Amino acid sequence: MQDDAKLIEFIKTDLARGKVTGKLGANDDLIETEILDSLGIMKLILFLENNYAVKISDEDLTLENFTSIMSINSLIQRKRAAQGA
Amino acid sequence: MDFSFTDTQVLQRESIVEFARRELNDKVRENDQAGGFPLENWRKCADMGLLSLLTPEIYGGLGEDLVTTANSLEALSYGCEDSGLVHAIVTQLCCIVLINLYGSPAQKERYLPELSSGGMIAAQSITEPDAGSDVLSMRTRIEGDGAGWLLSGGKVFISNGPLADIIIVFARCGAGKSAFGEISCFLVEKTAAGYSMGKPLQKMGLRTLQNCEMFFDSVGVGEEMLLGKNGHGMFIFNEGIEWERALMTAAHLGTLERVLGKSISYVKTRKQFGKEIGKNQSLSNKIGTMKLNLELGKLILYKMAWLKDQGKRATLEASLGKLFVSESLKSACLDAIQIHGGYGYMQECDLERDLRDSVAATIYSGTSEMQRNIIARMLGI
């Protein structure tokens, strides 16, 4: 839950930059809403690697893994489980 | 923290500077005026191993890291006065990096040895007439399924384009407006049916570098020519551009150091009012600024090179370095002309060519304005 809050805060302040006025839902589409663009994804990957001790590889870079907060979260969980964290 | 280069890196630098001065500076002014590609010098650089720096040893390369490669490129552009040739070499290295990072074993086997020996020339085809800074809004399309795609569209300003045997082409594979999953990257050989190019473009500077428009008229592309995964073009672009900015920055720093050296020699020998002109602070200050920018540029260059060698991302550092060093180089060339007075303005001094060449550095690989935008974005603004 705390992880969720940190991620949402980052997406709202650093990535959305005014594009989200109300609540950001776990299933809101980050790509359709243009919250996540080509530079935003680089920032997000850096954020995830630095804050969740995971290494995002080329294999992880699929649309499905980044469409929503929910999908990003499950990517982190999967990576952590695989890394034995 | 260790700021020193290894003995091997120091020797490598010395031998590249010596090689470049001895072999590459013969007809730089004439070649600039004629605008042709110095193929013989390209071959010499290949024989010197400069095209194979980043190629793994199993593909016939030297398998160097980015720190060593940056050091070598700095040395090359310090010794070699033909910035167009250096740019062509950097473009080739960028293509080698992409094929090495994302290519299939078959693609690596087919292209890396040939590219590293200079037998094949490569180009990266990304910019379009309506998609420059906003490059991911590209319209060149790739349609079809895994059984076979058709590539259609046009690109512009492509370095090495007129000579390229193999072209790395970025194209839109989806119908959405985002670049996410919608851009793919392909290899196209020059013999592919439907591929054609425009005449070499006439440029302000970097005239030995060959640039052209490219046209893809339903070019058939098989799955074996897909570079990386389908729809992964944006990530490939993001990674490639970090390498490109590091390599270009290394080359720009070498030129900056050469311009600095030339300016120091001149102010120490030219006398006016009975004293060396360098005794005037208005000139020595310009030189101080060049030296300051050179040293700061090296710090950011080697930080980004080190980050990439650690397998880390260097988006911010690559933009900081590219912006700072390209702008510093342009200012240094202008200042150097001022320091050289009327002589600096003459073609025989060669500084006017360095200035013309340097202007492009603030445009390609993302303009200075775009680097500032990226830096702001990376800072959460």
Ligand SMILES: Cc1cc2nc3c(=O)[nH]c(=O)nc-3n(C[C@H](O)[C@H](O)[C@H](O)COP(=O)(O)OP(=O)(O)OC[C@H]3O[C@@H](n4cnc5c(N)ncnc54)[C@H](O)[C@@H]3O)c2cc1C
């Ligand atoms: C010598 C040379 C070699 C090149 N080699 C290659 C190559 O090998 N492959 C390739 O694909 N491309 C290549 N290019 C193309 C190069 O990458 C583009 O020229 C560059 O990205 C800028 O695009 P543009 O020319 O369309 O300018 P535009 O994008 O039209 O920009 C025009 C001006 O508007 C400014 N601007 C645009 N958007 C913004 C913004 N959001 N905020 C602030 N300012 C903005 C720009 O900074 C610039 O000052 C080369 C260019 C040159 C000059």
